[in-house]
Amino acid sequence: QNDHINKPSDLYSSLLRMKVVFKFDEAVGELVSSWPKSSPPAEAIRYLESYQSVVLDRARDGGIEEGVSGNPLHLYSVIKRLVRLWPFLKPHLEALQHDQQEGVVVVEAVRLVLQAENNTVLPDEADLTGATIALARLQHIYNIPVADLMKGKLTATHTPSSISLSIEDCVDITETLYNHWLLPLAWQWASSCIKATTNHQLQLSIQQLMDNIEQKHDQSWTANSNIFLPQPLNISKNQVPRQSTYTYYCRGLHQKAQHSLLRCHVGNRGSHYLTLQPVRYEELHHDPDLTIFYDVISDAEIEQLKGIASQMLKRSCVGTGTGQPDETRVSQTAWVPNNTSHVLPIINRRIDAITNLFVYEGDLYNRAAEVLQMVNYGIGGHFTLHHDDFDEQPGDKAAGSNGEYDWLGGGNRLATWMFYLSDVVAGGSTVFPTLRLSITPVKGSAAFWYNLKRNGDRDPKLLHGGCPVLLGQKWVANKWIREHKNFLRYPCSTHPNQ
Numbered sequence: 175q176n177d178h179i180n181k182p183s184d185l186y187s188s189l190l191r192m193k194v195v196f197k198f199d200e201a202v203g204e205l206v207s208s209w210p211k212s213s214p215p216a217e218a219i220r221y222l223e224s225y226q227s228v229v230l231d232r233a234r235d236g237g238i239e240e241g242v243s244g245n246p247l248h249l250y251s252v253i254k255r256l257v258r259l260w261p262f263l264k265p266h267l268e269a270l271q272h273d274q275q276e277g278v279v280v281v282e283a284v285r286l287v288l289q290a291e292n293n294t295v296l297p298d299e300a301d302l303t304g305a306t307i308a309l310a311r312l313q314h315i316y317n318i319p320v321a322d323l324m325k326g327k328l329t330a331t332h333t334p335s336s337i338s339l340s341i342e343d344c345v346d347i348t349e350t351l352y353n354h355w356l357l358p359l360a361w362q363w364a365s366s367c368i369k370a371t372t373n374h375q376l377q378l379s380i381q382q383l384m385d386n387i388e389q390k391h392d393q394s395w396t397a398n399s400n401i402f403l404p405q406p407l408n409i410s411k412n413q414v415p416r417q418s419t420y421t422y423y424c425r426g427l428h429q430k431a432q433h434s435l436l437r438c439h440v441g442n443r444g445s446h447y448l449t450l451q452p453v454r455y456e457e458l459h460h461d462p463d464l465t466i467f468y469d470v471i472s473d474a475e476i477e478q479l480k481g482i483a484s485q486m487l488k489r490s491c492v493g494t495g496t497g498q499p500d501e502t503r504v505s506q507t508a509w510v511p512n513n514t515s516h517v518l519p520i521i522n523r524r525i526d527a528i529t530n531l532f533v534y535e536g537d538l539y540n541r542a543a544e545v546l547q548m549v550n551y552g553i554g555g556h557f558t559l560h561h562d563d564f565d566e567q568p569g570d571k572a573a574g575s576n577g578e579y580d581w582l583g584g585g586n587r588l589a590t591w592m593f594y595l596s597d598v599v600a601g602g603s604t605v606f607p608t609l610r611l612s613i614t615p616v617k618g619s620a621a622f623w624y625n626l627k628r629n630g631d632r633d634p635k636l637l638h639g640g641c642p643v644l645l646g647q648k649w650v651a652n653k654w655i656r657e658h659k660n661f662l663r664y665p666c667s668t669h670p671n672q
């Protein structure tokens with residue numbers, strides 16, 4: 175059941191792992207840009223055409239990190255190059271390597287690229303699908319005009335990147351959405367593709383595709399009434415997919431909550447440990463309390479933890495049941511136990527001092543908190559609205575892991591301490607719709623809240639989600655603090671509202 179977790183098809187969900195892919199792409203790009211023979215094959219020319227914008231944006235945006243690997247259009251395009259062009263380009267390189275006419279320099283350069291391929295997990299067709307759907311998710315959630323996206327423009331304030339989507343890309347994306355039953359979105363994309371070309375023949379074939387989308391949609395609409403849209407597409411062609419609360423908050427359209435009693439503080443929170451280094455914090459909400467603490471993890475500590483996590487990242491799963499990855503949580507996670515770095519016990523002591531909750535780890539029934547969960551979001555990576563605590567009853571066993579693991583060992587997830595380990599250029603905020611709040615990630619800060627009321631019930635107000643990353647990268651780390659060992663530090667109450 176978990177055998178797909180480490181497949182290359184999960185590559186698109188982690189930016190960190192995509193970096194290795196970009197390195198390989200660079201090696202191929204360099205080679206094709208100075209093709210040794212006078213007439214490069216068509217595959218090399220196409221590769222180079224597609225690769226050129228990487229060279230431009232890398233020079234312009236200060237390195238591969240922000241401008242290229244953090245840009246969903248570049249991610250889509252590199253995956254497409256490697257899935258659709260590389261397999262046809264490779265035989266030409268192999269031929270070059272055995273060409274007696276070529277000098278040692280060329281043969282060596284080709285050898286290095288082929289060797290690099292062996293050491294790289296390259297994306298596959300499923301990654302291309304994942305990246306396509308992620309791109310469409312970004313377009314939809316942030317309401318980006320498809321025409322802008324095609325020109326490399328992601329936000330109103332972001333300078334467009336050099337990359338653009340071709341009309342073939344536009345049609346490809348539409349077809350993928352159609353095949354995955356994302357019909358209103360497919361229809362929207364198709365109508366933009368039509369406007370992006372003057373080629374009559376192409377327009378006709380896109381029109382045909384739109385007719386198919388409409389038919390598939392309206393047939394399923396009558397059969398299942400209302401699952402996608404309030405009306406069939408052939409009646410109301412301009413309707414857009416329903417806007418969810420999540421979408422609304424991620425776009426920042428909500429009316430911000432205003433509370434005059436909220437304060438900022440600098441203090442030791444009653445802990446001697448913090449006397450020499452008081453903590454700065456900001457109250458975002460009272461009752462339930464939501465607080466953000468600033469500068470609670472240093473850049474050096476962050477680098478340490480990322481280094482460890484990068485060896486252990488796996489596609490994130492949701493829930494305690496089958497533990498399948500799905501499109502509601504697109505990211506990669508690593509559980510990093512205390513003994514993997516000397517910074518972890520220091521961090522735990524800091525969380526303990528700030529929250530006045532125990533966070534020590536231990537065996538299943540003797541732990542005060544879970545081990546740190548590091549999360550790395552890739553292209554369009556997100557986590558839709560959810561609660562961190564479990565629905566399970568005591569004694570419920572997790573499926574998928576031989577049913578041995580009792581998720582509630584140590585009690586439910588009383589509180590969440592979530593570090594932000596990076597800034598995010600655009601998108602990626604954490605939203606709390608019931609509290610009418612959103613948090614913009616600030617590197618080195620941490621958000622803290624209780625998931626459970628004092629009577630042990632879930633606090634429904636702490637529903638939250640991580641919005642899709644539009645530009646840049648996002649890392650967070652969760653420390654989930656359990657109930658039982660903290661019963662004296664968070665005394666319970668029998669009052670139904672507490």
Ligand SMILES: O=C(O)CCC(=O)C(=O)O
Binds near residue numbers: 557603604638641
């Ligand atoms: O990434 C975020 O902003 C939220 C993540 C989250 O809620 C979680 O990992 O449980």
Ligand SMILES: [Fe+2]
Binds near residue numbers: 560561562638
């Ligand atoms: Fe969460």
